[in-house]
Amino acid sequence: MLLIRGGLLTDSERQYRADILCGGGRIVAVGPDLDAPLACEVVEAGGLLVIPGGIDPHTHMEMPFMGEVASEDFESGTVAGLAGGTTTILDFVIPAPGGSLLDAYRDWRGKAEKAVADYGFHVAVTHWDERVKEEMAVLTREHGVNSFKHFMAYKGALMVDDDVLLHSIRHALDLGALCNVHAENGDAVAWLQQELLAEGLTGPESHPRSRPAAVEGEAAQRAIAIAGLLGAPIYIVHVSTRDAAEAIARARAAGQRVYGEVLAQHLVIDDSVYETGDWLARARHVMSPPFRPRAHQEALWAGLVSGQLHTTATDHCCFCAPQKEKGRNDFTKIPNGTPGIEDRMSVLWHHGVRSGRLTPMEFVAVTSANSAKIFNMFPRKGSLAVGADADLVLWDGEATRTISAAASRQRVDYNVFEGMTVAGVARTVISGGRIAVHDGDLRARRGDGRYVARPCFGPDFRARSAQVRNAQVGSALA
Numbered sequence: 001m002l003l004i005r006g007g008l009l010t011d012s013e014r015q016y017r018a019d020i021l022c023g024g025g026r027i028v029a030v031g032p033d034l035d036a037p038l039a040c041e042v043v044e045a046g047g048l049l050v051i052p053g054g055i056d057p058h059t060h061m062e063m064p065f066m067g068e069v070a071s072e073d074f075e076s077g078t079v080a081g082l083a084g085g086t087t088t089i090l091d092f093v094i095p096a097p098g099g100s101l102l103d104a105y106r107d108w109r110g111k112a113e114k115a116v117a118d119y120g121f122h123v124a125v126t127h128w129d130e131r132v133k134e135e136m137a138v139l140t141r142e143h144g145v146n147s148f149k150h151f152m153a154y155k156g157a158l159m160v161d162d163d164v165l166l167h168s169i170r171h172a173l174d175l176g177a178l179c180n181v182h183a184e185n186g187d188a189v190a191w192l193q194q195e196l197l198a199e200g201l202t203g204p205e206s207h208p209r210s211r212p213a214a215v216e217g218e219a220a221q222r223a224i225a226i227a228g229l230l231g232a233p234i235y236i237v238h239v240s241t242r243d244a245a246e247a248i249a250r251a252r253a254a255g256q257r258v259y260g261e262v263l264a265q266h267l268v269i270d271d272s273v274y275e276t277g278d279w280l281a282r283a284r285h286v287m288s289p290p291f292r293p294r295a296h297q298e299a300l301w302a303g304l305v306s307g308q309l310h311t312t313a314t315d316h317c318c319f320c321a322p323q324k325e326k327g328r329n330d331f332t333k334i335p336n337g338t339p340g341i342e343d344r345m346s347v348l349w350h351h352g353v354r355s356g357r358l359t360p361m362e363f364v365a366v367t368s369a370n371s372a373k374i375f376n377m378f379p380r381k382g383s384l385a386v387g388a389d390a391d392l393v394l395w396d397g398e399a400t401r402t403i404s405a406a407a408s409r410q411r412v413d414y415n416v417f418e419g420m421t422v423a424g425v426a427r428t429v430i431s432g433g434r435i436a437v438h439d440g441d442l443r444a445r446r447g448d449g450r451y452v453a454r455p456c457f458g459p460d461f462r463a464r465s466a467q468v469r470n471a472q473v474g475s476a477l478a
């Protein structure tokens with residue numbers, strides 16, 4: 001057993017002083033002055049915050065993408081996450097073109113066995129046929145998958161058209177599963193890419209020009225319109241523009257269940273990275289959607305503060321210099337992606353809480369609790385309640401560190417936050433009731449992570465069932 005004594009417990013609702021007792025991987029008691037049972041390990045929190053372990057709902061460990069495989073694997077990636085206070089990730093299963101969702105899911109389960117922290121999966125739908133339909137049902141019924149991903153970009157690879165979106169979102173609704181979309185108009189991107197290349201504009205600075213804000217705004221609105229037509233909730237990953245954030249806010253104001261995710265990188269890095277440094281420095285920032293002019297960042301922060309955007313993630317997708325070099329003569333061949341998992345919590349604390357934008361409770365909401373709720377893991381994850389998984393972070397909001405690739409555990413040769421000094425350090429990280437990291441010392445082991453099965457028909461779907469029932473009763477009475 002493990003007793004955390006003298007912490008300032010901080011969840012998404014409140015802050016209070018209490019002790020937490022963990023046993024069997026769960027929180028078993030919360031209260032003032034708890035007694036330590038015999039042979040119980042005691043951790044003195046010394047007034048530090050005790051928060052639920054972070055949840056990164058968007059990662060790509062060892063993802064095959066654009067002819068490369070992302071350099072971070074499930075072991076190194078979850079170690080890096082733990083070091084920064086993230087105790088659960090949701091990664092993306094990507095089926096082979098035209099291939100089986102179930103085969104891909106089994107493949108990802110195998111790769112993730114070496115994870116050091118907990119993980120679950122969204123499964124991508126990249127085409128539509130009867131087998132996909134049946135396998136979505138099997139994944140939800142038998143394998144604890146309650147979310148499916150759709151790429152509206154990456155034409156000729158992962159992209160789906162509106163027909164696939166309609167079929168998949170409709171079917172997912174029946175299954176009680178939430179659909180995610182990468183919202184960028186892939187046809188427009190491909191067309192703009194060809195225009196730029198034809199003009200001889202082959203460098204990484206052409207990447208953001210091929211994916212202007214309107215390309216994201218259009219796709220977000222289209223995905224929202226399709227989901228609205230079907231009466232389905234929808235989750236938009238990596239919202240990077242005011243255009244998409246406003247589309248989400250408009251739909252929510254009209255009563256639609258739309259959720260928006262923001263990346264730590266997009267919140268604090270702007271598009272000047274494509275104009276400075278050498279080719280490699282610029283290529284290292286090639287990700288989709290790209291970094292944006294600063295005005296968009298303020299819209300993203302405003303979305304988090306107002307509650308119109310809900311989660312923070314990293315889209316952690318690492319490619320080292322030789323991999324980025326594949327696009328030396330053609331920016332469309334630079335593998336897309338940036339790292340971030342180790343630094344998300346600190347970046348959110350520093351630029352969110354320390355800057356006065358977010359309260360500590362809102363910090364917990366956007367770094368863990370909201371993801372847990374949206375993806376139906378709450379209160380097992382994202383909470384400090386008795387019965388919750390004992391995934392906890394002793395968070396030192398005053399301590400500072402300067403981010404650098406050299407001092408990172410991420411398996412990649414750069415860090416997009418390089419040189420940034422941030423307040424907010426994960427002092428002790430507890431995963432499944434055991435100390436996983438203490439003052440930088442890794443104690444968790446390969447394989448300690450567990451698969452998190454997530455049931456379907458979370459709160460969004462229960463609300464909808466009630467609505468449908470009420471409508472039926474209403475029409476019967478009319």
Ligand SMILES: NC(=O)NCCC(=O)O
Pocket residue numbers: 060182286287288289315317336337338
């Ligand atoms: N985001 C990115 O550039 N790479 C990973 C794939 C995706 O999420 O779009």
Ligand SMILES: [Zn+2]
Pocket residue numbers: 182237238288289
């Ligand atoms: Zn994406």
Ligand SMILES: [Zn+2]
Pocket residue numbers: 058059060315317
């Ligand atoms: Zn992604």
